Amino acid sequence: MVGYSRLMEADEAATLVRQKAHRQELIDPKIAEYRGRIVKTTGDGVLVEFASVVDATECAVAIQRAMAEREAGVPEERRIRYRVGVNLGDIVIDGDDIFGDGVNVAARLEGLAEPGGICIPRKVFHEVRNKLDVGYAFVGEQKVKNMENPVPVYRVLLEPAAAGQVVGEKRPGRPRWQLGAAVAAVLVGVASAAVWWQPWVERVEPASVERMTFPLPEKPSIAVLPFDNLSGDPTQAYWVDGTTEAVITALSKTPNLFVIARSTTFAYKGKPAKARSIAEEFGVRFVLSGGIQRDGDRVRVSAQLVDALSGHHVWAEQYDRRFEDLFALQDDITREVVTALEVELTEGEQARIWRRQTNDQRAYELFRDGLVLYRRRTNTDNAEARKLFVEAVAIDPDFADAKCLIGFTYLRAGLNGWERPRGDAFGKGRELAAAALVLDPDYAHAYALLATITLYEGDPDEAIAQYQTSLELEPNYSANVAGYADALVYAGRGAEAVEEIERAMRLSPYYPNFYLAVAGAAYR
DSSP: OOOOHHHHHHHHHHHHHHHHHHHHIIIIIHHHHOOOEEEEOOSOOEEEEOOOOOHHHHHHHHHHHHHHHHTTTOOOOOOOOOOOEEEOOOOOEETTEEEEEHHHHHHHHHSSSSTTOOOEHHHHHHHTTTTTTTEEEEEEEEEOOOOOOEEEEEEEEOSSGTOOOEEEEEOOOOSOOSSSSEEEEEEEEEOOOOOOOOOSOOOOSSSOOGOOOOOOSSSSSEEEEOOOOOOOOOGGHHHHHHHHHHHHHHHHOOTTTTOOOOOHHGTTTTTEEEEEEHHHTTTTTTEEEEEEETTTTTTEEEEEEEEEETTEEEEEEEEEEEEHHHHHHHHHHHHHHHHHHHHHOHHHHHHHTTSSOOOOOOHHHHHHHHHHHHTTOOOOHHHHHHHHHHHHHHOOTOHHHHHHHHHHHHHHHTTTTTTSSSHHHHHHHHHHHHHHHHHHHOOOOHHHHHHEEEHHOOOOHHHHHHHOOOOOOTTTOOOOHHHHHHHHHTTTHHHHHHHHHHHHHOOOOOTTTTTHHHHHHHHH
């Protein structure tokens, strides 16, 4: 509050009554509307945290505009006005309180604001510039207390005529990424315990259930977009994609979620996409996106979860870890998403979701390179992929993923006639599936490998049982659902096969061609 001491000295009772009314009728409801949390009050100010810097700034704009109207009829010397600072930076959480440079800068920015105004640093300006109906005026590099480097500061122009204008500086380009938590200062300071970053998904109007291509599932539904490689180095793409796939795989193991398949969402790799259009195209409510940057032995990951139906950001976070901790970081992202979606996990589900297949970075690199080759589906690439998987297992004999994929290369070679006799190739595949299950008894893909071999060896009933075990462990993996449908076709259970192949197509709207062959056989 501007001039708090002066107003209290002039009329303490009236000032307190009016301030209480502003809090109850405007400030607190607006904070709640924009998903903020009041951390503490300081007499003449309030510290509030937001998960999104857009929500924080939009809340500040709404409060300042409303206050100008509420106090318009009050004499100038008695008007209650506020200064607001919004910052994006790191914070420290201590119980219900928050500290750190992120909060300190927010408070300093508040002090630079004009009465009734809002000040933001350049990194906030980059995040909100095209998302609010306001203008901006660059006021220069400001030296703030306890900060070594000056802070580039902008004033937010609230007048309707200023919307879209940027005054005082050549329009800077949007940065590749932003670190820190969404921190805003309302009255004295507003801060957030989460990081805000937007790779592609802009905050737009909510998605429409009526425009969705598919009916919205009853359980929480999510599409995970490929994380953006922010390193500028194409050779880093394999582990960026691997992080996305690891999160998708972990979420797919949760029966209480509906997860769109990797093969579908990776069609958007490197392409701009909005949460609303993704949700409407795939018939899901939530969209997860993020970006990854490697700098030497450090890796920085930012992720955000958007509720497309409301247009709000449910959760956002930034991680700065050693590269060797990448696997634990993937688990952390999965855990945060599951928690944000309020999905209850059983003890067994938790063990499956966060079990790591290898902690050896070199073995993982070989596995990822092999997976790229395996997905090309040619004889030569299949053979080269097998060599890489074998090398990964030589480094880490307990790497169940790699053992299972060796088995899949034998299955593919046998089915396509690349290795004869077929029975020998199938036999090697069966041995490797069994070896993978010794390492991980709950490994869904090993059961799917066994099921496919069993099916083409002529025992569809046993294959169905093995597929069912696979799907109990990982119910959202569309390729295994399609394989299950194929087995049902061979068993003469066409109606059930139709239901399952349609479920596979729903999980992966950009499904591979063989889904159509299974669907045709099922209908026939």
